[in-house]
Amino acid sequence: MNPASFDPDDEQLDGLLASARELIIGSVDNRAGRPVRAPRTGEELVDELLADRPGDPVELDAAMTVIRDILATGTDNAAAGDLAYIPGSGLISSGIADLIAAATNRYTGLAGPNPAAVALEAGVLAWLTELFELPDGSQATLVSGGSIANMNALVAAREKHAPGAVQKATIYVGEHAHASVAKSARIVGVHPDHVRVCASLDGLRVDPEAVRVAVKDDVADGLIPMAVVAAAGTTNAGTVDPLVDLAGLCRDLGVWFHVDAAYGGFFQLTDRGRRRLRGIEQADSITLDPHKSLFLPFGTGALLVRDGDDLRRAFADHADYLRDMPSRAELPDFSDLTPELSREWRGLRLWLPLKLHGVEAFRAALDDKLDLAALAYRELDEASGVEVLHPPELSIVSFRVDGDDAAQDRALAEINRTGDVRLSSTVIGGQVMLRLAVLSHRTDEATVTTAVHRIRAVAGGQVQ
Numbered sequence: 001m002n003p004a005s006f007d008p009d010d011e012q013l014d015g016l017l018a019s020a021r022e023l024i025i026g027s028v029d030n031r032a033g034r035p036v037r038a039p040r041t042g043e044e045l046v047d048e049l050l051a052d053r054p055g056d057p058v059e060l061d062a063a064m065t066v067i068r069d070i071l072a073t074g075t076d077n078a079a080a081g082d083l084a085y086i087p088g089s090g091l092i093s094s095g096i097a098d099l100i101a102a103a104t105n106r107y108t109g110l111a112g113p114n115p116a117a118v119a120l121e122a123g124v125l126a127w128l129t130e131l132f133e134l135p136d137g138s139q140a141t142l143v144s145g146g147s148i149a150n151m152n153a154l155v156a157a158r159e160k161h162a163p164g165a166v167q168k169a170t171i172y173v174g175e176h177a178h179a180s181v182a183k184s185a186r187i188v189g190v191h192p193d194h195v196r197v198c199a200s201l202d203g204l205r206v207d208p209e210a211v212r213v214a215v216k217d218d219v220a221d222g223l224i225p226m227a228v229v230a231a232a233g234t235t236n237a238g239t240v241d242p243l244v245d246l247a248g249l250c251r252d253l254g255v256w257f258h259v260d261a262a263y264g265g266f267f268q269l270t271d272r273g274r275r276r277l278r279g280i281e282q283a284d285s286i287t288l289d290p291h292k293s294l295f296l297p298f299g300t301g302a303l304l305v306r307d308g309d310d311l312r313r314a315f316a317d318h319a320d321y322l323r324d325m326p327s328r329a330e331l332p333d334f335s336d337l338t339p340e341l342s343r344e345w346r347g348l349r350l351w352l353p354l355k356l357h358g359v360e361a362f363r364a365a366l367d368d369k370l371d372l373a374a375l376a377y378r379e380l381d382e383a384s385g386v387e388v389l390h391p392p393e394l395s396i397v398s399f400r401v402d403g404d405d406a407a408q409d410r411a412l413a414e415i416n417r418t419g420d421v422r423l424s425s426t427v428i429g430g431q432v433m434l435r436l437a438v439l440s441h442r443t444d445e446a447t448v449t450t451a452v453h454r455i456r457a458v459a460g461g462q463v464q
């Protein structure tokens with residue numbers, strides 16, 4: 001590169017693209033067969049990088065070597081064997097879309113400057129609201145992840161039900177609600193003591209009656225019930241709260257009904273998933289994470305809202321310096337719908353993979369994940385020394401091996417030791433549980449079989 005010129009000539013641009021191409025191809029090549037955890041931990045590299053500061057220009061190769069070295073360490077969430085937490089597999093077609101969006105750098109915070117780019121995104125967003133059968137006037141937005149989607153939903157709920165009175169606002173969650181819900185409540189100003197954790201039906205799903213009683217008590221105490229947050233796919237166990245009952249309850253009580261479907265939402269594409277998520281179409285808002293169950297790279301969450309005006313009330317603002325940016329009425333100004341003003345052409349990262357692979361490919365892949373989780377459940381249910389919590393509602397199987405909590409931790413370390421598969425643990429009902437989450441698009445029957453073999457061997461004491 002000519003350091004004096006920010007704009008490379010053709011040859012320099014070719015050089016940049018060729019290095020990026022080589023690096024990307026190297027990183028996706030044989031990814032399915034790679035270990036989840038690289039053999040190198042990269043401790044020394046971390047020390048070096050912490051001490052590194054930008055200064056005089058370096059050669060392109062030297063810079064690329066640093067990136068390559070980093071990628072040779074750490075955890076590859078995109079490996080087939082990643083069955084921990086909520087795996088994120090990162091479709092390469094979406095990554096390339098991102099590269100294009102960043103390299104072409106079209107502004108999409110308002111529709112005026114790039115109406116066609118915004119229209120492309122609006123088309124994908126309409127597909128999302130239609131998938132969840134939301135009515136005309138509903139509005140989806142793309143954000144960086146499920147946490148921010150949950151936060152934006154609570155801002156909308158606050159502005160509708162408790163404007164100027166957030167100190168009296170309360171929200172209702174189940175014991176397995178994702179931590180980001182309580183965090184969002186805190187950010188939007190809800191007092192931490194006003195986050196009501198309601199009892200469960202079966203230790204796993206929130207009891208609508210418990211929610212009803214809590215809401216009534218709070219109303220009697222002069223508080224303002226602001227939102228009920230249901231989980232459509234808990235992170236702990238992949239279970240779905242009773243959405244139909246909760247939707248009815250929220251309608252009766254006049255409370256905002258938010259469904260956190262960050263993990264489970266896109267199972268709506270499958271017949272089985274749609275049945276399990278029934279009631280989600282009655283939500284006031286829905287959190288989705290395309291970077292989970294749509295296999296996209298990290299950085300893509302979505303919030304769907306039944307009435308787009310609720311988002312505009314929460315986020316639209318007037319700025320004198322934007323007065324000369326008119327646009328067509330049917331195009332959304334994204335800055336009126338989220339806290340952001342400037343933003344990249346985010347829609348491209350959904351549009352390109354959906355166009356190139358087609359919706360049916362995603363449906364089939366998600367259906368396959370449900371089958372694989374059912375397979376893992378059956379195999380583990382038959383294994384001696386393993387107790388499985390319940391048949392999976394979506395694609396997470398929770399289980400224990402014989403022994404106390406410390407035995408679970410030892411078993412997990414042993415299962416994960418070779419790095420070809422990676423599971424994680426949680427606490428359910430006061431007990432440590434191991435969990436196997438099938439969500440990477442690369443996870444297949446061979447992966448699940450490998451994992452089950454390791455679990456059986458560890459549970460049977462054949463591996464010390």
Ligand SMILES: *Cc1c(COP(=O)(O)O)cnc(C)c1O
Nearest residue numbers: 145146147178180235260262263
């Ligand atoms: C992952 C997850 C979140 C948080 O989403 P991020 O994209 O990690 O911010 C929220 N809720 C549930 C149920 C999740 O699984």
